[in-house]
Amino acid sequence: MSTIVLLAVTGLGLAALYFLVASGLSLVFGLADVLNFAHGLFLSVGAYATWWAADFMPVEAAVLVGVAAGVATAVLVELILIRPLYRRTIEQVLVTVGLSLAGVALLQSVFGADPRPFPRPTWVEGVVPVFGARIPADRFLLIGAALLVFVALAAFLRYTRYGLIVRAGVENREMVTALGIDVRKAFTLVFAIGGAAAALAGSLAGIYFTTVSPGTGGSLLIFAFIVVVIGGMGSVPGSAVAAILVALLQQFVNYYGGSGAGDVCVVALLAVVLLWRPKGLAKA
């Protein structure tokens, strides 16, 4: 029993990371049709900026520096590299893939290829007893942060003017412009939001894995893409549900079926969902 509880809570912690990366990816694709392979770079930039800033300030404040760095990177990437290439899908893929490779290489040359120990707030070091299981407290930090971001995103989409534009644009971008709205401003905003969430995921991944390395972004990005496709492009609740499904499946199967089996099952889940609902869970 205590093993199951531990696996479940750890799985939810992992789901939190997947959700934070996937929600931005999903909104960017849903609204702007951009398949952003450089999204993992926002995560890595956030993680390294936090790691760097933690020398000068408490970790909690350093995370904010990381988020700001993620936002800045995302906005610059959108304005300089993506904006001239809207509607040119192949070029976009090439540019974002190239950028993610170059970004990893750059991080390696600056910080080295080896994992660096990541600063952790002291209050996540303890364990919390739940139904007889001893759960490391950092899991709850991850879950809590993802819940906050989920609520904030839902409120943004539901109650703000730009949220309305994003929801409408995901459905039919052309029609939004035909109502007199400059939809490209919303593109930049969605990139900024995605950059913030990914950078937060980067810091949390550092805290969770206790280290940061240039490859962290890329490996999380693969599962985030799977989460986006399973959840349905452009749907934040879809990403949340899919993140939980994928992470729990991965945790349990890796534990009971041997490590690596969980990743295979995730790909199998992807195939099943695509056959059953080609547009993902959110869209019937």
Next chain:
Amino acid sequence: MILDVHELDVHLSGLHILQGVSFGVAPSGVTALLGRNGAGKTTTMRALVGLNPGTGRVLFDGADLAGKRTHERVQAGLGYVPEDRCVFAGLTVTENLRLAARGETDLDLVYNLFPELLKRGQQQAGSLSGGQQQMLALGRVLQNRNRLLLVDEPTKGLAPKVVTEVAEALERVGATVPVLLVEQNLAVVRRLAGTAVVLAAGSVAWTGDATHLLGDAELTTSLLGVGR
């Protein structure tokens, strides 16, 4: 003329769809843009609002629209109601209206024309009937101050009672704002339009008085392929 279209050419997927289309829209009243299926009416409307790339000259109230993007044209007062309504299915009626509001709006007019929209404010637009969706598509644009309306087949696929309701609304609106109307229902054209422009195979085939066109059975048959 509120709108002057001069030698408009549109190529889509390598096909030469519009070939030197020229016509004008009067500064008041309803101008009908007619033609058989596939004549190029929707292509023309989309090019005017900047959704189709086109060459040639389009003057809107004297200002050249060249290089202006779609949202800028609309903000300049060109209200566009597309064929097939295109309401946002996942947004409520109120959200659809709020999204489309530009500056000072007149929702009273919209709710007055279509009381149904007031009753169904919280309903998802995707679950509205076809007629209600058309009312929403019109309401979205009519709440704003427009200097010209482009309306593409607003009565397509609607029951006779709703056709009448939509025609009445356009008649009221047309009294204050000039309208370029694509319409297949000739009874509606007869009721609303002063001038008619007929397209055939991507060019203007006839321009003149709408009543004259519809009064001439031979002409209507040859241009539109229908009797009266």
